[in-house]
Amino acid sequence: MFKEIFLFELRQGFKKPATYIFFGIFLLISLLIGLAEAGFFNTATADSNIVMNSALSVSNLLVGLNDNILGLVNGVILVALMATAIQKDYEYNIHPLFFTKPISKPAYFFGRFGGAFILGLFVFSAQVTGYYFGCLAAAGTPLAGPFHLADFVLPFLIFSVPNLLLLGAIFFSLTTFTRSTLPAYLFCIILLVIRTITASITADLDNKTLAAILEPFGSEALSLITQYWTPDDQNTRPVPLQGVLLYNRLLWLAIAVLITLASYFRFQFSQFLTPLKWFSRKSEDTQGASAPVHSLSQLPRVSQVFSAAQNRKQLFYLAGFEFRKMTRSSFFIIICALGVVMMFILSQFMGSFYDTETYPVTYELLQSVSAIFQFFILILIVFFSGTIVWREREQKVDELIGATPVSNTSLFFSKYLALVYVVAVLLGISIVAGILIQFSMSFYDVQPLQYLLASLKSLVSFSIVAGMCMALQVISPNKYLGFFLSLLPVLFVNMIFRLLEWDNNLYIFNSSGPTMPYSDMNGFGHTTGPWLLFKTYWLSIVLVLALLSLMVYARGKEKGLKARFRLAKSTYGRGLKLGLTGFALLAVATGSYIYYNTKVLNIYRTPKENEVLQVTAEKKYRRYLNTPQLRVISSSSKVDIYPSERKVQVKGSYYLKNKHNFPVDTLFINYTSDEKSYYHYARLEPAVPATVLSNDVLYGVKLFRLNSPVQPGDSIRFDFDITYQPVGFTNSGTETSVVHNGTFFNNMVFPSIGYNPAGELSANAARKKYGLAPKPRMADIRDSAARMNTYISNDADWIRFETEVSTAGDQVAIAPGYLQKEWKANGRKYYSYKMDSPILNFYSFLSATYEVKRDKWNDVNIEIYYQKGHEYNLDRMVKSIKKSLDYYTRNFSPYQHRQVRILEFPRYASFAQSFPNTIPFSESVGFIAKVDDKNNAKIDVPFYITAHEVAHQWWAHQVIGGDVQGCVVMSETMSQYSALMVMEKEYGKQAMKKFLKYEMDLYLQGRTRETKKEVPLMLCENQDYIHYNKGSVIMYALKDYLGEDVLNGALRQYIRDKAFQEPPYTNAIEFVNYLRAATPDSLKYVIKDMFETITVYENYVKDLSYTATADGRYKVKLTVGSAKFRADSVGKQQKIPVADYIDIGIFAEQQDKHSTAPEKELLLQKIKMDQPEKTFEFVVNEKPLSAGLDPYNKLIDRTPDNNTWKFGSKPPKVSTDAKESRGSGDITITVGGGD
Structure with a gap:
């Protein structure tokens, strides 16, 4: 059967x-x-x-x-x-x-x-x-x-x-x-x-x-x-x-x-299957005493009331009934429990960067922990929307309910209201759980108002989802299909729209429009108004659908969808007409206003339209790429910041110099503009007679023909007046550079000189589609023309800089340079800054309400401008600045400034950025990091990031590469190395092992996502996973091979020769040659492996054992293997012979409770691996715990976990692609002294 x-x-x-x-x-x-x-x-x-x-x-x-x-x-x-x-x-x-x-x-x-x-x-x-x-x-x-x-x-x-x-x-x-x-x-x-x-x-x-x-x-x-x-x-x-x-x-x-x-x-x-009781309805077999039966003549007279007040009473009574029914269900209880448990579990991984968590500040709880609870709320909405709509039919009481004098409106909206009540209760539970999580972590700076406002916003969004789900369940022919239909607008439709790049929020269900995350500095920001408009728009649409579903609400014996549609006209009464008309008009009104803001006052373009715009701009203006231009040699500006209006006014001037050996008569000006821009230019012109050849506001290009060409060595002034002020709001995303508290923007908003190819379409697949030639990610490392510019600016070398910045009376305005003058006028604050030496054409402006922490290192002033309440890591930031200044000055060159300033800005971006003597630092990157002071093996993220950014005052602001392949090696890779050395001095070698393990992982994962081609380190094309992550591993290993003093000596000589140089700028070939010159002949292969090729290893332990000796020591026998590969641009590997010096190490159990290292190092020395596998014997003084080849993962290894292994367990077999015919060598070494 x-x-x-x-x-x-x-x-x-x-x-x-x-x-x-x-x-x-x-x-x-x-x-x-x-x-x-x-x-x-x-x-x-x-x-x-x-x-x-x-x-x-x-x-x-x-x-x-x-x-x-x-x-x-x-x-x-x-x-x-x-x-x-x-x-x-x-x-x-x-x-x-x-x-x-x-x-x-x-x-x-x-x-x-x-x-x-x-x-x-x-x-x-x-x-x-x-x-x-x-x-x-x-x-x-x-x-x-x-x-x-x-x-x-x-x-x-x-x-x-x-x-x-x-x-x-x-x-x-x-x-x-x-x-x-x-x-x-x-x-x-x-x-x-x-x-x-x-x-x-x-x-x-x-x-x-x-x-x-x-x-x-x-x-x-x-x-x-x-x-x-x-x-x-x-x-x-x-x-x-x-x-x-x-x-x-x-x-x-x-x-x-x-x-x-x-x-x-x-x-x-059998016929009588016994169900599990907890999920089934209680038995109703037992009955109490029968109630007395009355004759009809004995029943009280009932007076029927059909009034608005009675309808409201029915509505709220039924809503309370449905609410109690839902909150007492096992599904509700289990989902609440799961949600709370998930919140507590995920709080342990909250905001982790490397292995350092953040303090459980309220916005972190809301963003990364409470968000998972809201996912459970969505599940409850989908489930309960089906349950409450279909309950009467499933329990066979629908005809009884249908015969009662209760309107469809009361039946539907009582269920809807009850569902909203449930959501409100769940959000309240998430608030309580969030606060308990904060208390459990001994964090008491709770922000109840932030919880409340965030939950109110969530309640509105979930109310929209609940209305849509209920309307679809009413229309659906069965509950299960209703569940699926409910997920369509919530998930599938939006997902399909994203695939098709239909990203207009007027048809992305329940969209919030332009949003910005909460910031302790700037609160909820300036997008609450647009959010309310979008939510009103979608709530109106959902209510229209809900009212339409009332017309086919299942009532009586006619349950089929066709029959209900036939009867729909009879339910179309005056109240329904008014409701439909009112909510439809509200949807049209809010939608029209959204359309006016997003498409009339502002620009709305799809990704495809932006792509076409890039192509058109390139075809129109690339012919000016090699047109000789004047160079910026001086920047002077007056910048007025109006935080409450989100407005900036700039009056500035450049001095432009002809550095060519022939006259220049054409000026190509780039400015941030299009036909409906936030930027308005009252003046954008040279201070000498000139003819405007064209002014393309769509692409932000203005061309001048100078009446009198500028002769070699001569200069002219170029003036500009800029007003920045947003108008209305956009479809999605929002400008966060100028905000109520925490303004941060740089000089990229100022006009620039000359055609900039950085704005061209970069994807070669797209370029081919439009008939454009392939575009290299960066110019060839030997391109002499590209080396005439730094990778930061294509229109300036080293410039003089001064600015006057004003802001609101309760804020501080800061720019690079030294404060010359400070004053107040008309309720505003004014600051005058000036640099005493040339800087790169790269500077920033910040304004916020700050607290200030001050300190000194020698004659250098240290200042940290921070948001009140973010004092957690100020001391370790100051400490890092001091340690960095000390190490870099001793090993590289003198610090060129008299101050170092760190300035906090809102978490709309998660980075720190180094400008001349000024370092803007996101509140989410280091200010709220929770560093475990009791465990030095943990990575001190604020200390590391600060050291990295201070290092840029040398590696970028003293030495900077030309705009060719490998340019970021001399800035980003070297800043990584510099920060690593400061960290090692402070936290020891074991902390470096942990950090480099993460760096290795990030590099190996990064190369899997390469979209064009992986290149060797010295040819890096601004690929983060190479110049940051691989660069850290490479430079730390090179320090180990050459010795710290030798490597730093080469770097010191390089800075001495290349600091503040004029064009042509240095490149990675020159940099690597300095390293090569400091490298002995026996290690020259290291330079080739690390910088000039993509070389990876497979180092592993094949076998290990030890025996006790008569004198109380231990004889270790260790068989290790190493395979070496060269990879091409897509990772295709070819095996090459190995003849490398590699660390071999033996470790014991750590007995020192104060040590940061989990294991004690008994032996670490370099051995030459000139065969695929070799066996070594060592004598050590203590009982060994583990041993291996390259135990600190200094070499790039795709399977670093098998480099070391513990005694007493069999190492895993290595994949066959790491093996060839293997020889065997036996070497005996005694370590630790004694006869």
């Missing part, structure tokens, strides 16, 4: 329209994703080295569609497909028919389960099928590689099938034993909780393997096993079903089988 039941289940499933609806939606979504990636929709084009039809790309798609809220949607659909396979027999009371037939328990149970599982496979196969057809659109283009069916089938078998079996088994079992789908929905959420926790755990490098095994869907395991795959690996390798991925799949597949078998053995093949 198994076959008959199995086929019966399939036939029934394939007869249901919902099966094909779900299949079609999945097919459409994955097809759209594929077509969007293939560029089918003619959207903006980006470069990519990854083909979309590789096995890894398909795998990432499948696990991505099971992630977060998408995974929840999959769960809801799977509940509808599989969970009710047996439960529906009880729901429709047909189970006795099966149980009285000659059907065995296995045939019935597995027939139902098997048929439902095949239905699930059919529906979810649409995900891979749709993506396959989407990929076909890219066939024959660089976006797609060769098509192999296995690349689509195997990921489906590895990920989708086990995941479906796991979820299906859980949902099937829970629903079967509880006769309710509620536990199945709850488990969807529990799995999502597990997924979120494991994703959070992976932020710590030490926990990745554990998280990868425990995460149910395989996404973390896939991410871990492929985390360092280069583009070449990603395009060519199959998904490796091995290691942690294999363990993950086997574990959860086994769990799925066990759940299925346990369900089978517990299943009672």
Whole structure:
């Protein structure tokens, strides 16, 4: 009978329209994703080295569609497909028919389960099928590689099938034993909780393997096993079903089988199945004493009242009834509990940067912790919207309710109001949980008003979602389809719009318009008004839909949708007309005002339109690229900042000098402008007679022909008056440079001289589409013309600078330079600043209400301007400044200024930036970091960032590279090295090991996302993962090879020769030559490996053991291996012979409780690895704990975790691509003295 039941289940499933609806939606979504990636929709084009039809790309798609809220949607659909396979027999009371037939328990149970599982496979196969057809659109283009069916089938078998079996088994079992789908929905959420926790755990490098095994869907395991795959690996390798991925799949597949078998053995093949009590309704078998029966003549007379007051009374009474019903349900209680638990768990990973958390300030709680609770609120809204709309029909009392004198309006809006009450209660719970989290972390600077205002905004947004979900449930022919329809506007429609780059917030459901995060400096900012408009617009639309749904509200015997639509006209009364008209007019009015602001007062362009604009500008003006221009030699300005108006007025002048050996008669001026700009230029002209050839306000270009050409060596003045003031609001995003408190902008808003190719389209795939030649990311390292400019400015070298800045009376205005004069006038403050030596054409302006911390290092003034309440790390910032000034001055060159200032700015950006003697520093980067002073192995983030930015006063503001490949090596890489050395002096070598482990990880992950080409360090093209992360590892290793004094001596000589140089500017070839000159011949290969090529290693431990000696010491035998590879621009590796000096180390258990190192170093020395594998013997004084090759990860290694291993356990086998024919060498070394 198994076959008959199995086929019966399939036939029934394939007869249901919902099966094909779900299949079609999945097919459409994955097809759209594929077509969007293939560029089918003619959207903006980006470069990519990854083909979309590789096995890894398909795998990432499948696990991505099971992630977060998408995974929840999959769960809801799977509940509808599989969970009710047996439960529906009880729901429709047909189970006795099966149980009285000659059907065995296995045939019935597995027939139902098997048929439902095949239905699930059919529906979810649409995900891979749709993506396959989407990929076909890219066939024959660089976006797609060769098509192999296995690349689509195997990921489906590895990920989708086990995941479906796991979820299906859980949902099937829970629903079967509880006769309710509620536990199945709850488990969807529990799995999502597990997924979120494991994703959070992976932020710590030490926990990745554990998280990868425990995460149910395989996404973390896939991410871990492929985390360092280069583009070449990603395009060519199959998904490796091995290691942690294999363990993950086997574990959860086994769990799925066990759940299925346990369900089978517990299943009672009888008519009277006993459901689990907690999820089922209480038994009503027991009855109390019967109430007395009265005759009709004895009943009291009822007076019927049909008034507005009575309707309001009914509305609020019914709302209270529904509210109590929902809040007493097990679903509500469990969701609240899960949400609170999740908040407490995720608070442990809040705001982590490297391994340093932030203080639990209120906005961090709201942003990163309370946000997860709001996700649970969304789930409750979707679930309860279906429950309360369908409750009467499911409990068979709908006709009784339909006969009562209660209007559809009261019935619907009482449920809606109750749902809003529930949301309000949940938000209140999240506030209490957030405050308790802060208290549990001994943080008491709680901001109740911030919690309240943020929760009110959330309540409005959720009210809009609740109205939409309820309206869709009323219209839906069944509850499960209603659940899915509810998620369409919330998730799928918006996702599809994003894919198509339809980003107009007038049709992005429940959009908030231009928003900005809360800042302690600037509060909620200036976007509350636009937010209210957008929410009013969407709430009006939702209320219109709600009123329309009332016309087809299920009442009486006519439950079918067609019948309800037929009866809709009879419900279209005066009140409904007024409501529909009023809310429709409100939607039109607010939508029109939004349109006026976003498209009339401001510019709205799609990414595609911006792309076309870039192309047109390049075709029109690139011919001026090599037109000789004058150079800025002096900048003088008067800057008036009006924080309350978000307005800035600038009156400035440049002195422009002809540095050529021939006359110059043309001026090419760039300015920030278009046809509806925030910037207005009252004056933009030279102070000598000139003819305006053109003034293109769309592209911000103004061309002059000077009446008298400027002769070589002569100068002219150029004047400009700029007014910046936003008008209205934009569709999305908002200008945050000028705000009520915390203004920060730089001179990029000033006009610049000459055509700037930085504004050109950079993606070569897009350039090809428009018929443009490929564009290198940066000019060739030997390009002599490009070296005539620094990479910071293409119109100036070193300039004189002075400015007068004014601001509101309660704020301080700061710019680079020394304060010459300060005064007050007309309720405003004025400051005059002037530099006493030339600086780069790179300066900033800040204004805010500041507290100031002052200190001194020798004759250098130290000032930190900060927001009151952000005193947490001021002392360590001052300490870092002092340590940095001391180290850099002793080892590099004298500090060129008499002051160092750090200035806090709002967290709208997360960076610090070094201007001459002035360092703007985001409030979110270091000011609220919570550094563990008791654990020096933890990374002191404020100390490190401060040291890095102070280092830029040497590496960029003394020595700066020309605008060619490798230019940032002399600024960013060297600032990284400088900061590392200051950190090492302060916190020791063990702290560097932890930091460099993160840097190595970030580099190896960064190269997997390279969109053009990876290049060696000395050819770096402003690629963060190379010049920051790889640069840190390389320079620290080079210091180890050469010695700190030798390396710093080479750097000192380089600065002495290149500081404050005029064009042509230095390049990385010159820089590396200084390093090469300081390197002995035996280590010259190191320079080539580190700077001139992409070299990676596979260092590993093959075997290790130790024996005690007669004199109480320990003889260690250690077999290690090393393989060396050279990689090309997409990561394709070629093995080369190894003949390198590499550290070998032995470590013991740390006995010193005050040490920052988890292990005690017994031996660390360099050995020459001139064979693939070698065996060494050492004698050490203490019992060893671990040993390895390159234990501090100084060399670039794609599998750094196997460099060291603990004694007593077998090291893992190394992947075969790291092995060739291996020789063997035996060397014995005695360490530690003694006879």
